[in-house]
Amino acid sequence: MIVGIRGVVKRFGAVTAVNAVDLTVADGELFTLLGPSGCGKTTLLRLLAGFYQPDAGTIRFGDRVVNGLPPYERGIGMVFQNYALWPHMTVADNVCYGLRLRRLPGEEVARRLHEGLRKVNLVGFEARYPGQLSGGQQQRVALARALVLNPDILLLDEPLSNLDAKIRIQVRAEIRRLQQDLRITTVYVTHDQEEALSLSDRVAVMRDGHVLQVGRPRELYERPRTRFVADFVGTNNLVPGEVHGVDAHARGDLLVRTALGPLRAIADAAVSGRCVLAVRPENVAVGAPDAGDGNRVAGTVSLVSYLGNTLRYDVETECGLVLKADIRDPWHHEPLPVGRPVTLSFPASVTLALSDDA
Amino acid sequence: MRSRRLAPALGLGLIWAFLILFLIYPLGRIFYDAVTDEAGRWTLANFHDFFTDRFYLRSLWHSLILGLATVITSSVLGIAVAFLLVRYDFAGRSLFGFLTIIPIISPPLVGVLGFTFILGRAGTVNVLLMDAFDLLRPVNFLYGIHGVVLVETLHLFPMITLNVVDALGKVDPSLEEAAESVGARGFSKLWRVTLPLTTPGYVAGALLVFIWTFSDFATPLVLGVQDLLAPQAYLNIVQFVDRRIFRMGIVISALMVLLAVLFLLAARHYVAIKDYSSLSYSRIARRRLSPLRQALVVAFLSTLLLLSFIPYIGVTLASVGRGWALTPLPVAYTLQYYERVIVETPKFILNSFLYSGLAVAICILVGVPIAWLLGRSTVPGRGALDAVNTLILAVPGTAIGIAYIRAFHFDLPGFDRGLTSFWIVMPLVLAVRRLPYTVRGSFASLLLVHPSLEEAASSVGASGARTFRDVTLPLIWKGILVGGLFSFMTSLQEASAVLFLALGGWESITNGIFAFYIAGSANEAAALGVILIAVAAISVAIINRMAGTRMGGVFG
DSSP: OOEEEEEEEEEETTEEEEEEEEEEEOTTOEEEEEOSTTSSHHHHHHHHHTSSOOSEEEEEETTEEOTTOOGGGTTEEEEOTTOOOOTTSOHHHHHHHHHHHTTOOHHHHHHHHHHHHHHTTOTTOTTOOGGGSOHHHHHHHHHHHHHTTOOSEEEEESTTTTSOHHHHHHHHHHHHHHHHHHTOEEEEEESOHHHHHHHOSEEEEEETTEEEEEEOHHHHHHOOOBHHHHHHSSOOEEEEEEEEEEETTTTTEEEEEETTEEEEEBOSSOOOSEEEEEEOGGGOEESOOOOSSSEEEEEEEEEEEEOSSOEEEEEEETTSOEEEEEESOGGGOOOOOTTOEEEEEEOGGGOEEEBOOO | OHHHHHHHHHHHHHHHHHHIIIIIHHHHHHHHHHTBOTTSOBOSHHHHHHHHOHHHHHHHHHHHHHHHHHHHHHHHHHHHHHHHHHHEEOTTHHHHHHHHTHHHHSOHHHHHHHHHHHHSTTSHHHHHHHHHHOOSSOOOSSSSHHHHHHHHHHHHHHHHHHHHHHHHHTSOHHHHHHHHHTTOOHHHHIIIIIHHHHHHHHHHHHHHHHHHHHHOOHHHHHTTOOOSHHHHHHHHHHHOOSHHHHHHHHHHHHHHHHHHHHHHHHHHHHSOTTOOOOOOOOOOOOEEOOHHHHHHHHHHHHHHHHHHTHHHHHHHHHHHEESOSSSSSOSEEOSHHHIIIIIIOTHHHHHHHHHHHHHHHHHHHHHHHHHHHHHHOOOTTHHHHHHHHHHHHHSOHHHHHHHHHHHSOSBOTTSSSBGGGSTTHHHHHHHHHHHHHHHHHHHHHHHHSOHHHHHHHHHTTOOHHHHIIIIIHHHHHHHHHHHHHHHHHHHHHOOHHHHHSOOTTOOOHHHHHHHHHHTTOHHHHHHHHHHHHHHHHHHHHHHHHHHTTTHHHHHO
């Protein structure tokens, strides 16, 4: 089912939590709302669920305008951050509650209960109470409770944030697998960019009630359109600068004046005047020979962080700006000592010039 | 959609109507009387009369001293007991923990009677002392301000203990560990870190102790102390010698309300007294004491509890003893007094149960919706609702009783009598007095139900009413029941407001105790007292079973 959000506004007193948001979620898509706390992502999800009503704009599920409908008339399934399992009911009662409200026949309820628990690998836990389950199990019960109703739309509000790191990755994969199997339109809220990138079809990055950019995970990571997105999704070296020309010979590279000296960059949108350059640490080479067309910056190693699968250098440049550079294969790399002068190089093709929205 | 907004608004309207009619109007009425003369003209003459009368001034002064002295003595005992119970492990700790709350459930009127049987002029102790040492005159343990302080302290120190135990249970151990990590230890840690963290709980308890003592008239009257505000208010109203004195009774009760509210505001300014949360308790590592220290602790607690249990012993003996005069113990035992109050005149017991049952029903009907409005809705005026609810805790029962007499004596339309001539006034006044306990109990239970539990029900198809029935109610009914039972028990024991509103033929147990005692039939009074104690003991046993150790939250 397609979800259409048009010009939706939600205010709480003087605060505008969701400000004129337009989004379309495609049928069967896993769509993530990503942003820091207070960006309005949870408010938007709760507007979809019907716990809040918008102050302006329309929300459509398919052809149906759902503004003003209470949650129980919207055909949604919701999974909450704190699981929200009813502590006085068993796993079976939790999962079946919605089915019984719909007055389904007994054998149908039993069949759907079994099917629902099978989907989340919890068959055999019917008689347990939520207090007797681990966090991961509780969240899977919550997922089963939402799915047995065959909802048109599945809404997930930070479902993994209360879980341990290992369990989180496991449940994350499970959610993705289920969503793919059922082809259910899903809206997922998280503040964890890695989670968003790993399981979404598309992601909307939000800040201060606005949607800044919508795109597939790879687009967001490789082609952020604003400084905020570049900074929030993954790690980026950000260098403020000013565009002062275009190099007609070299594929139209922008020439940008920065505190590190003149640098070359590319841009997707037209950028002029003040801008910010974004370079991922994994695209910065340490001590590589001059290939001729790249940006080169001199500095000294100020910090070495060993992270297992990468080794990250913080390199302080002459102007005081610190750039991060990653060694992707520390197994075969002899770390440089702190204080060692090095040259950093990064080609223009990985140096993005962005409008500065900070 | 419309009905979802309309229902809370309608409920809110009914709740306010109840509060305005049965709380704000009567209180407003005595304040109006206090600042007007017989002709209804605005005047300060009444207060002028009060503050130029040496006797009244002395009464005010004595009342303040009494309240303060009781707070100090019960704080010393209460805090000491709380620390021993929470922080240390010793033989019989959990038994002492249970016994400590017993004194507070003793009905106030019964407590003082029990003391007189044992420590009075002709009480057991004096008889023994006079025989042993050939004293010519009995030792005056009780009659005078010191006796009031003694009786009130032994009755009320658990109020402090409960609040401090509750607060100590919620002090995060890491805060104390942090204090130790920067070098604070022993007394310095206690004084700078631990005690300040428990002040909100302590101040709430101390305030209740103060207001209770300040507004209790029955205890001083039984102990022959009249130069206090509350007894003066009672005597002026009940004796009704002339209109001027009656009006002075009203002025005194207005003054008592004013002072109580001032103390409440001061306390609230100092700490957030409306901190309802009784949610997270941290695990506490108790220190095991050395055998010698254990013996000292056990001796201290046993002595304290023995003193606190004096009234129980006294009342129980008096209820079955005959010919108990100038002998240490009764000379003969009988059940005739029970027969008299249970079989011959069962009205006291029947009326009390009827009134208290109705009062609890009203409390739940009004209080649970208030808790829901405070905890779940966004209707305007919630702050005021909260304030009124806290105000009730501070308003002395004496003043409420007087306010009802003053406000509801006019003839009701269609009747030639006022509301005060109908027995229904008793459950109404009890319900108003106990409302805060229901609201707090329900609110605390509601806090434990995360709103997402209700939203989850809504998301799978349950309507608002259905959600309340299937999710909210099953999770909070225990809290409501515990609050209700507590209200029931304390309604049975209510002595202050009820004593003013006693109606011939419709008396409650406490009316009976007071009347029997005044008429010299102390044994019948004692028998009724024992019945009250028995009901209280059963109630507390059930409450403890259902609520674990969370009783502090209800008192807080």
